[in-house]
Amino acid sequence: MLTETLCFVGRDSTGSFQYSQGCRRNLRCPVRSHMRGERVADREPSMIGSRASSRSFGEPLVRLVPSLITLLRLLLLPVVVEFAHRGRSPWAVAVILAVMSITDFLDGFVARRIGAVTTFGKVFDPVSDRIIVIALGIFFTLDHVLPLVIAIPLLIREVVISA
Numbered sequence: 001m002l003t004e005t006l007c008f009v010g011r012d013s014t015g016s017f018q019y020s021q022g023c024r025r026n027l028r029c030p031v032r033s034h035m036r037g038e039r040v041a042d043r044e045p046s047m048i049g050s051r052a053s054s055r056s057f058g059e060p061l062v063r064l065v066p067s068l069i070t071l072l073r074l075l076l077l078p079v080v081v082e083f084a085h086r087g088r089s090p091w092a093v094a095v096i097l098a099v100m101s102i103t104d105f106l107d108g109f110v111a112r113r114i115g116a117v118t119t120f121g122k123v124f125d126p127v128s129d130r131i132i133v134i135a136l137g138i139f140f141t142l143d144h145v146l147p148l149v150i151a152i153p154l155l156i157r158e159v160v161i162s163a
Contacts, residue, residue: 066111066121073103074128081139104129130162 080096083089107125111117137155140146 062114063116063118065114066107066116067118067124069103069107069110070121070125070128073100073107074131076100076103077132077135081135084139084145085143100132127162130158133158 076096076099080093080100083096084093104125107121111121134155137146137151137158141148141151
């Protein structure tokens with residue numbers, strides 16, 4: 001049997017607690033205590049499930065997580081170039097490139113999931129993608145790994161898109 005409850009959804013601009021009304025217990029509800037059948041209308045927001053309280057964003061550092069993930073991707077660029085230039089294991093280079101690809105997906109996913117989509121992030125993520133593609137394209141062309149026939153159209157496309 002589903003019962004209506006109040007769910008904590010965050011704080012407004014004045015710092016007051018915000019609750020949504022008419023929430024029904026189900027798998028999509030961010031309040032984990034609903035699964036146990038408890039009413040939460042009279043409880044403190046800190047006592048409510050972890051997913052609901054993480055969306056309140058009282059802490060500004062949590063909003064930085066997606067940008068830090070993007071920064072990690074940029075910081076991995078010199079590492080992958082160094083590993084490739086020194087002739088280290090091609091598997092190590094492949095793993096680092098895979099991690100960079102995963103972080104490309106992860107920063108956007110985390111930003112949308114926790115509600116931390118920012119204008120800075122909307123600009124920083126594509127710019128970092130372009131920097132990485134251009135830098136790796138130039139490096140692999142100079143290192144004779146990527147043929148000029150492929151590199152030139154790729155680099156022209158990236159420059160045109162970023163302009």
